[in-house]
Amino acid sequence: MALGDGIRRNIAQVDPAERALFRDAILELHKRYYPGTKTDSPPGGVSWWFKQDEIHQATHVHGGPEFLPWHREIVNRFEELLRQINPQLSLHYWDYKDDPRNIPNGNIGGGNVGTVNLFDASFMGSPGVGAAGDPLLTAGFYDPDAGTAGHPPDRDATGNSVDPPSVITRTLGPLAAGASPSPYITAAQENALFTLPNTSFGPGLSSNDNGDPAFVAIVPNYFRTRLEDMHNLSHVYFGNVSPHDAFRDPWVFLLHSNVDRLYAKWQTDPAHPERLDPATVYGSESNLDVNVNFFGLVSLQNMTHNVEPWSTGHGEFADIRPWGPVTTRTKAASASTKWRTRSTRRRTATRCSSMTCRRRRRPGGRRPSGSTPARTRRSG
Ligand SMILES: [Cu+2]
Numbered sequence: 001m002a003l004g005d006g007i008r009r010n011i012a013q014v015d016p017a018e019r020a021l022f023r024d025a026i027l028e029l030h031k032r033y034y035p036g037t038k039t040d041s042p043p044g045g046v047s048w049w050f051k052q053d054e055i056h057q058a059t060h061v062h063g064g065p066e067f068l069p070w071h072r073e074i075v076n077r078f079e080e081l082l083r084q085i086n087p088q089l090s091l092h093y094w095d096y097k098d099d100p101r102n103i104p105n106g107n108i109g110g111g112n113v114g115t116v117n118l119f120d121a122s123f124m125g126s127p128g129v130g131a132a133g134d135p136l137l138t139a140g141f142y143d144p145d146a147g148t149a150g151h152p153p154d155r156d157a158t159g160n161s162v163d164p165p166s167v168i169t170r171t172l173g174p175l176a177a178g179a180s181p182s183p184y185i186t187a188a189q190e191n192a193l194f195t196l197p198n199t200s201f202g203p204g205l206s207s208n209d210n211g212d213p214a215f216v217a218i219v220p221n222y223f224r225t226r227l228e229d230m231h232n233l234s235h236v237y238f239g240n241v242s243p244h245d246a247f248r249d250p251w252v253f254l255l256h257s258n259v260d261r262l263y264a265k266w267q268t269d270p271a272h273p274e275r276l277d278p279a280t281v282y283g284s285e286s287n288l289d290v291n292v293n294f295f296g297l298v299s300l301q302n303m304t305h306n307v308e309p310w311s312t313g314h315g316e317f318a319d320i321r322p323w324g325p326v327t328t329r330t331k332a333a334s335a336s337t338k339w340r341t342r343s344t345r346r347r348t349a350t351r352c353s354s355m356t357c358r359r360r361r362r363p364g365g366r367r368p369s370g371s372t373p374a375r376t377r378r379s380g
Contacts, residue, residue: 004088008079008261011092011254012106012116022092023123025085026250027139032085034321038162042313042321046161048081049141049250054161056247058315059308063294064208064301065201065285067228068263073307075260078253093257094118096234097190099181101127101174119172119238124251127238128170132249142168142248168249172238184237185230193230194266196223204284208301209293223266231259243295 003018011019029049036044046054052074061070079091094100106116118124125132136142146166147154155163175181202225203218210216219225234255235246246252267275274280282303290301299316306312309320 008090009092010095012098012103015107016109021086022089025082025089028085030139042319043160043162050161053247058318058320060297060317062243064290064292065303066301068224071256072260075256091257093261094254096184097187099183102181126170127172127174129173132168132170136168165248169241170239184234193226201281201283202285204288207291227262
């Protein structure tokens, strides 16, 4: 298990020294800033860390077929950010089969196996009940006094991503003394994901409204609906957060790295080569307008759409400026080189040819040819 080999692993199984480097890199994200100033529109001067919440809120890609490829994109880009801080790091994952408060067979260093607790002040903060606390509090990931004299405004009052939220909520609570670990899922539940009889990505419903009986009926029967459902409850397992606020908590990236691991594991089943083919992996949802109503957020998903906000800066719910200076642009002009720098375009092209999933793009846009397994990393 070598640091720097590019492999994503169960975070409890990497050396404690690597967990500390991983934590330090996440905290460092809040010491680096994108260009511009707070009063720009959209705001500039946002920290690399607060940008993640801004991206997620501007787009809200849930409850439909775009969920898995969009979250693969944010996870991959987050890993790249971590590697800009420390090139040896990988975005490891929380295995849902572990209770993060008590992992009996964890890596405690020096080649020894012992109990690992991921929810303490040395790593991800408190499991609750209440706020996450240190190390996130001291690092300024939230400010309980936001909005009061001598403190920055509360993000939920200003809507400005430069401002901190007033809390990161955790609800799991510490394990009672002597209590057994209580993992979120069992191995049998995880394995059931991969043995779903349906070989296609989804059922091809034009509505994925959570209240639609037709959609509710298919949720347990298809890989992508079953996985998103499992993912939804994994959020609630540790923090009673709304989908709107979820990406304020770094733990969410360990959670979503596991979503991506399960997705990759499903895709790489040797009996199903069609799952690695961009032309077939999404089945009947490959080019289907799907009306989504997820927690009251209404959107239209179609796998041929651009992956946003990284393509143009236009999210479904807000515009955003992750990388460059503010540029006034029409929708038609949004693909101009003013917004997409040369390096961004080059990176996009590289990623297109190396991602297992087909990138969403405008109808009529050129599709990447062929498919290769995801990057050089593996899920271990
Ligand atoms: Cu999520």
